[in-house]
Amino acid sequence: MTTTHFTADPASSPANNGREIFSVSQLNRHARQLLETHLPLLWVEGELSNVSTPSSGHWYFTLKDDQAQVRCCMFRNRNMLVRFKPQQGQHVLLRARVSLYEGRGDYQLIAEHMEEAGSGALQRAFDELKHRLSQEGLFNEAHKKALPPLPQHIGVITSPTGAAIRDVLSVLERRFPSIPVTVIPVAVQGKESAPQIVKAIELANRCGLFDVLLLTRGGGSMEDLWSFNDENVARAIFNSQLPIVCGVGHEVDFTIADFVADLRAPTPSAAAELLVPDGDEWLDKFIGFEVLLEEAMQRRLQQWQRHLHHLQQRLRHPRERLEQQAQRLDNLELRLKNHIKQLLRDHKNNVQQLRIRQQAHHPQLRLEQLKERIAANSANLHKAQIRILQRKQQNLIETLRLLNTLNPLSTLERGYALVTDSQTRKVITSSEQVIPGSEISARLAQGELICRVEQVRSKSDS
The missing domain is CATH 2.40.50.140 (Nucleic acid-binding proteins)
Known part of the structure; x- marks a missing residue:
């Protein structure tokens, strides 16, 4: 001193x-x-x-x-x-x-x-936790999970009354309204906020409904955003099996949750845009798929035409009946082509009308209706094709049955026999062709009988 x-x-x-x-x-x-x-x-x-x-x-x-x-x-x-x-x-x-x-x-x-x-004090605590979690590897890019290209169900963990959820839902509805979104309500500031966020992340992973999560809230002071700097929240994000996008605060705001999350967005609206694709681009892809489908149907029709032509060459008898059936098949084929072309033209017109109406109306309901109509038309078309083929097969069977009835061997099936001389194999049509004691052969539908003539009766004797 x-x-x-x-x-x-x-x-x-x-x-x-x-x-x-x-x-x-x-x-x-x-x-x-x-x-x-x-x-x-x-x-x-x-x-x-x-x-x-x-x-x-x-x-x-x-x-x-x-x-x-x-x-x-x-x-x-x-x-x-x-x-x-x-x-x-x-x-x-x-x-x-x-x-x-x-x-x-x-x-x-x-x-x-x-x-x-x-x-x-909060900044010092933030820097200390950030350094410690970074040393543990929670921020490593190797642990980041990829986002699904088209989410099937999005879970949004945020306050249900804040401005952030309104911005997120507005962006999702504008870009791809058909994707279902579920809001998991939590407090985004205060003492109860961090435990609620941890429970919400664990619940979303257990329920099996979602394939991606969005953790978001609007801007605020460091004290307001402190729930997203909580160590338990950071570890819950790291341990999540579902990919998590973090959009907390404004572009200049950074939280521990941003560093741990699989993807960080500068704002809640930007996070929503990163989650879903642009619906207009997907609609353009569907139009391309329609063209490919039309080309595939044309190729399939050509294959059926070649197959039918091959069958026509094979089924030459009876000629008149087969020619009638071939003509009918050609007619049905032409009608089927015209019907398919008309359906495709109708679908093209519907798509064009929908694109015009889309500018003035929300497309979600109409898109769902069109999907159901296309599925129903495809199913009906498939069923119609099956029914036509079945009718053709049935007509072919009937024609073959008619041919079979004209076959002389079919008479044997009704109990008649073909009688021939056992030595010369000539057909015997009269009793005058045999004498008692001669040997004859009787051909049946199943097998043959060798017989000896005991007695001969003429037509006059009967």
């Missing part, structure tokens, strides 16, 4: 028998020098009171806590650098030197720098 000795005015010493006697001004001056010499610049935290801002531009105020207080002064050349106006009851952090106001003998602080105590 350094001890300082003060020397009184020499002129007063003889009259006071060698005693060191100070005037009040000398005492205050020496006390100020002692305080300013032995106490360097230091940081002091407390609450503002008795704030005064006279015309000189200097600030005078009292800094206090629950047990003590100290007077403070901040001169104009220093307070011009402060980014906020001090308010009664505000909690601040001062960098100041200790001094003494000689005129009143008041111990005071001369402030060199002032900042809001909350944001300063």
Whole structure:
């Protein structure tokens, strides 16, 4: 410890028998020098009171806590650098030197720098947590999950009454309104916010409804956004099996959740645009698919035509019946082509009308109706094609059956027999062609009988 000795005015010493006697001004001056010499610049935290801002531009105020207080002064050349106006009851952090106001003998602080105590402490806590989680690897790009190119169901974790959810829903409805969106309501600031966000992320992963999550809220101060700097929230995002897009605050706002999330968006609206594709671009793709479908149908019809031509060449008898059936098939084929072409033209007209109406009407309901109509028409077309083929197959079977009835061998199936001489194999049509004792052969539908003639009867005998 350094001890300082003060020397009184020499002129007063003889009259006071060698005693060191100070005037009040000398005492205050020496006390100020002692305080300013032995106490360097230091940081002091407390609450503002008795704030005064006279015309000189200097600030005078009292800094206090629950047990003590100290007077403070901040001169104009220093307070011009402060980014906020001090308010009664505000909690601040001062960098100041200790001094003494000689005129009143008041111990005071001369402030060199002032900042809001909350944001300063929060910034230090933010930097510390960011460094620690970065060392653990929670920010590594290797852990980032890819977003689905076309989400089937989006979960939005945010306040259901904030401006952010309105912006997000507006963007999603404009870009791709057919994608279902479910809002998982949570508090986005306050003590209950961080636990609710953690539970919402865990619930979304367990329920199996979503394939991507959006964590969002509007802008605010660091205190307002502090829930998104919570360590438990950061670890819940990192452990999520679903990819998470984080769109918190404004473009200049960065939170720990932004660094851990699989994708960071500068604003809630930008996050919504990153989540879904542009519906107009997809509509253009569908039109391209329609052209490809038409070409595929034409190729399929050509294949059927070649196949039918091949069948026509094979089925030559009975010629007249087959020619009639071939003509009917050609007619049906022509009708089928015309019908398909008409359907395609109708669909083209419908798509063109929808594109015109889309400019004045919201396309979601109409898109759903068109999808159902296309699916139904495709199913009906497929069923009609199957029915036509089935009728053709049935007609072919009937024709073959008619041919079979004209076959002489079919008579044997009704109980008749073909009788021939066993030696010459000539057909016997009269009893006069055989004599008793001769051997004949009777061919049946199944097998053959070898018979010996016992008796012959002529037509006149019967």
